[in-house]
Amino acid sequence: AGVARASLRGDGALLGGRFDIELEAATEALEVGIARLTPLLRPPSTLTLKARRDETGTRLDRLEVENEAASLSARGQLNATSGDLNLSARLTEIALVDTRLSGPGTAQAELAWQADGPVTLSGLTATGMGLSLSGNGRIWPEDPALPAEGQLTLKSADLSRLAPVIGRPVRGALDLDLEGRAELAGQTLSLSGGLTGTELRTGLAELDRLIAGNVQLDAAVALTDTALDLQYLKLAAPRLRANATGTGPGAPIAISLRLPDLGVLAPGFSGAATARGELRLQDRLARRLDLSVDATGPGGTTARIGGTVRDYGQSMSLGLTGRAPLGLVNRFIAPRSVEGDAAFDLRLEGAPALDALSGRVTLSGGRVSLPKFKAALSGVDGTVTLANGRAETDIGGTLGTGGSLRLQGPVTLRPPYPADLRLSLVSLGLSDPTLYRTTADGTLTIEGPLTGGAGIGGEITLGRTELRVPSGGGVNLGSIPSIRHVNEPADVAATRRRAGLTETAAGPGISFPLDLTIRAPNQIFVRGRGLDAELGGQVRLGGTTANVTASGFFELIRGRLDILGRRIELTRGLIDLRGALDPYIEFVAETRSDDILVRVILEGLASNPSVRFESEPDLPQEEAVARLLFRRGLDSISPLQAAELVAAAATLSGQRSGGLTGGLRAALGLSDLDIAEGDDGATELRIGAYLSENIYSQVTADSEGRQEINLNLDLTPSITIKGRADTAGDTGIGIFFEKDY
Numbered sequence: 047a048g049v050a051r052a053s054l055r056g057d058g059a060l061l062g063g064r065f066d067i068e069l070e071a072a073t074e075a076l077e078v079g080i081a082r083l084t085p086l087l088r089p090p091s092t093l094t095l096k097a098r099r100d101e102t103g104t105r106l107d108r109l110e111v112e113n114e115a116a117s118l119s120a121r122g123q124l125n126a127t128s129g130d131l132n133l134s135a136r137l138t139e140i141a142l143v144d145t146r147l148s149g150p151g152t153a154q155a156e157l158a159w160q161a162d163g164p165v166t167l168s169g170l171t172a173t174g175m176g177l178s179l180s181g182n183g184r185i186w187p188e189d190p191a192l193p194a195e196g197q198l199t200l201k202s203a204d205l206s207r208l209a210p211v212i213g214r215p216v217r218g219a220l221d222l223d224l225e226g227r228a229e230l231a232g233q234t235l236s237l238s239g240g241l242t243g244t245e246l247r248t249g250l251a252e253l254d255r256l257i258a259g260n261v262q263l264d265a266a267v268a269l270t271d272t273a274l275d276l277q278y279l280k281l282a283a284p285r286l287r288a289n290a291t292g293t294g295p296g297a298p299i300a301i302s303l304r305l306p307d308l309g310v311l312a313p314g315f316s317g318a319a320t321a322r323g324e325l326r327l328q329d330r331l332a333r334r335l336d337l338s339v340d341a342t343g344p345g346g347t348t349a350r351i352g353g354t355v356r357d358y359g360q361s362m363s364l365g366l367t368g369r370a371p372l373g374l375v376n377r378f379i380a381p382r383s384v385e386g387d388a389a390f391d392l393r394l395e396g397a398p399a400l401d402a403l404s405g406r407v408t409l410s411g412g413r414v415s416l417p418k419f420k421a422a423l424s425g426v427d428g429t430v431t432l433a434n435g436r437a438e439t440d441i442g443g444t445l446g447t448g449g450s451l452r453l454q455g456p457v458t459l460r461p462p463y464p465a466d467l468r469l470s471l472v473s474l475g476l477s478d479p480t481l482y483r484t485t486a487d488g489t490l491t492i493e494g495p496l497t498g499g500a501g502i503g504g505e506i507t508l509g510r511t512e513l514r515v516p517s518g519g520g521v522n523l524g525s526i527p528s529i530r531h532v533n534e535p536a537d538v539a540a541t542r543r544r545a546g547l548t549e550t551a552a553g554p555g556i557s558f559p560l561d562l563t564i565r566a567p568n569q570i571f572v573r574g575r576g577l578d579a580e581l582g583g584q585v586r587l588g589g590t591t592a593n594v595t596a597s598g599f600f601e602l603i604r605g606r607l608d609i610l611g612r613r614i615e616l617t618r619g620l621i622d623l624r625g626a627l628d629p630y631i632e633f634v635a636e637t638r639s640d641d642i643l644v645r646v647i648l649e650g651l652a653s654n655p656s657v658r659f660e661s662e663p664d665l666p667q668e669e670a671v672a673r674l675l676f677r678r679g680l681d682s683i684s685p686l687q688a689a690e691l692v693a694a695a696a697t698l699s700g701q702r703s704g705g706l707t708g709g710l711r712a713a714l715g716l717s718d719l720d721i722a723e724g725d726d727g728a729t730e731l732r733i734g735a736y737l738s739e740n741i742y743s744q745v746t747a748d749s750e751g752r753q754e755i756n757l758n759l760d761l762t763p764s765i766t767i768k769g770r771a772d773t774a775g776d777t778g779i780g781i782f783f784e785k786d787y
Contacts, residue, residue: 048076048087062101069095085142089113106131115142127161140174146210147175162188167196176204185230192230199223205246214249218259238266238277255310258284270295274332285310290325298324301339308344315374317344323351333357337364345371359398366392366405372412386412386426400459401435409441420478422446428453435459439467448475449485455492462495471506481653485509490562498556502591508566510736513621515574515631515648515655557592567763569736570600570621571717575657577633577648579605579619580717596622606720607635607646612674613720614646621652631655637674644674718744 056067071093077084091113097106103125111118115138122131134154140147151174158166164184172179183196199222202208206217221242228235243261247254266277273295281288285306292299302322309316323339338352349368356362372384392405412426428441437459442452451474455467469490477483487507494500531539568582581600589595602619618634632649645660661670718734734744740760747753754772761767764785770778 049074050076052093064100066098067095069093082143086113086116086137089115114138122157124159129157129159131157133157137174144211148207149175151175175207177202177208191232193227194230195225195227197223197225209249216247216249218246219244220246232271234268234270236266236268240264252311256283256286256305260284268295269330271330272296273330274327276327296327298326300324313377315344319343341368343370345374347371347374353394361397362394362402364394366390366394372409381417383415384412384426386410392432400432403459404433406431412443414443423451432459445474447477449473457496462497462499464495465492465500467492469504473509480514482511482513484511492558494558499558501559501561503561505563505565508564509569511566511570513570513572513629513631513652515572515577515652557590559590560587560594562587566600567760568603568742569717572605572619572621572631572633572652575648575655576608577605578608578718578720579603579616579633581605581619581621583621585622602633604718605633607633607648608720612637614674639673642670642673644670646674717742 050071050073052069052071054067054069056065058065058067073087073091073093076087076091078087091111094108094110096108097104099105103123105123106121109118109120117136118134120131120133123129124131132154133156135152137143137151140149140151151172153172155170156168158168160166164186166182166184168182170179170181178201179199181196181198183194185192185194200220201222202220204217205220206215209216222239223241224237224239226235226237226239241261241263243257243259245259246257246261247259248257261281261283263279263281265279268275268277275295276290276292276299278292279288279290287304288302290299290301301324303320305311305319307316308319319342321339321341323337326336328334328336334354334356336354339350341347341349341351343349347368347370349366349370351364351366353362353364355364367390369387369389372386372388376383387410389408389410390405392403392407394402395404396402407430408427409429410427412423414423414426416422423443423445426441426443428439430441431438435458436456438456440452440454442450444450450472452470452472453467454470455465457463457465457467469492471486471488471490474486475483476486485508487509488505490502490504490506492500492502563584563586565584566582567584568580570581570583572579572581580603582603583598583600585596585598585600587594587596600621602616605616605619607614607616614635614637616633616635618632620632622630622632629652630650631652632647634645634647636643636645638644642665643662647658647660648655649658650656659667659670659674661673665673716733716735718732720730720732730746730748732744732746734742736742742758742760744756744758745753746756752773754770757769759767759769764783766782766784768778768780768782770776
């Protein structure tokens, strides 16, 4: 479509084919159905042609096409033995052809032909988008093999202008030189060249970290009719050195690679890494190659890789063996840390994926430090067996406070990573020096997807448990106010982050359903602030890890409250975990004095309980304490008794803890030790201890020579046989049934 006007003048002869012509034409709004050419042809254009032919040959004196967007010119000659053609072109704006490009563009070249010789391309130059291209070449069309040779040079001072075309944020300068020979009919070639990059950025983060802006690559390769021959390859960058040298088609290719710091690619794994070995290309397009490589890495890591790679990595059959220190992961898990070694013997068969991986990883001599929990695991060993897209774990260790644990079960290596894990606890020591000490036995289960929703359940039985109600008396300075760090150095921020002192943005997090039962039928001893009690019971933790709900509690079995030498038997005792390891406690002791009932109530969190007094009839607390201790009113006590009253208040408030009986009981390993005054004024010594897991014995002796022994045999959590005998000849036995609702 469009409008065209033309005029033609000249002369010629029909015989012999001689002519001498001139053509002038003008066009407007010309379209030829090719979208990319339309913007170039639409403006008003002119065409000028001047050509002639005689007995010496044909000569193109002038061919010019020109408009405001582009221009094209050609001239040359052709005869029976030779020919040449000079071409040049110009675009005022390359964006007319491709909107991703911009700026002007130029190109020129010269073609020459010689009879029985080659067709030669020379003087090829092109510019545009900050690029300059130059080259030359020759092809011999008369030869059936169609041999060809050539040279090409490409220079770019600013690659960022090509970013829209490449589709990556590239930048920097690039120089490329290539030269080669080929036989086009036989599809064979040899190619060599070099590439130099300066302040180069590819937009590929891993590659950019390796080359650090500068790279030099030199290589030579040949393709024969049977094989691909990599003659040499040399790659040099600030953070990478790689070399490959071949000895001929089909022969092994020696390779070597060195990274001064692997942490550039894998942050946290700092240290040099090297690899040496050989490749063998098994076909002319390298669709299959065999490799054998030995590698070393940080911390004494060693690996051997051998096997076959097919279809440029689409399928593999590789063996991987070696050893790596577990400490390589410490940077990722700080402030936690691990030590020890992991030996691996793995096999990859098929497309690269975890499903295709099989073999075993063996852990030995491991140690795990958990500073947040003030605990450490030592002697960590075990295996992780990979097969059919699953990892079968069997890993165990010993806790520094005593006991051991072992994790067993499979994890599927595909999202959402469903698991069926069992964590076995054997006499596992758990303690907080200021609050509690216990042992735990049982099994925890994790069933379901580890990315969220896996159920956590099981049963834990607590052994002998010492819960200490801590003394108070320390000066409470209050909470440290929020501190805003201004211009905080990076190393300080890293230290605070490892110590867990930095705040992170709150998110929905991952939660897991809970169904966990904690059992302790007896031997939960609560001591401190004059309290000495034994409890038993069980607690069930439900809800989710994000919102724990607890039901059940530990109730009083026996106990007393010691206030200034007076032993008051406990009538009620309760420990309620409420989803935390700082449990809520409530203990009530009561006594009667002159028709006045006095109660001592200790309640609150075990780390900071409070004490209050009640009486019937209602009396002021000071009066109730005096009645409790001295069986008389506050106005009737002596100055010494007043001082004792202050001491008793100190004990209950936590200003004083322990005492002679507490120290002796701990030193002798007893469950109970008490010295008290009987109803008749005689001094009594009472000692209690567990003879086995379910037999409790208590012996009482007083200053009058009387002695009594009591035995409790727990047949089941609900049925107990109790027996008693004393020096007066009194005996007794009974069966007791207890059940909580």
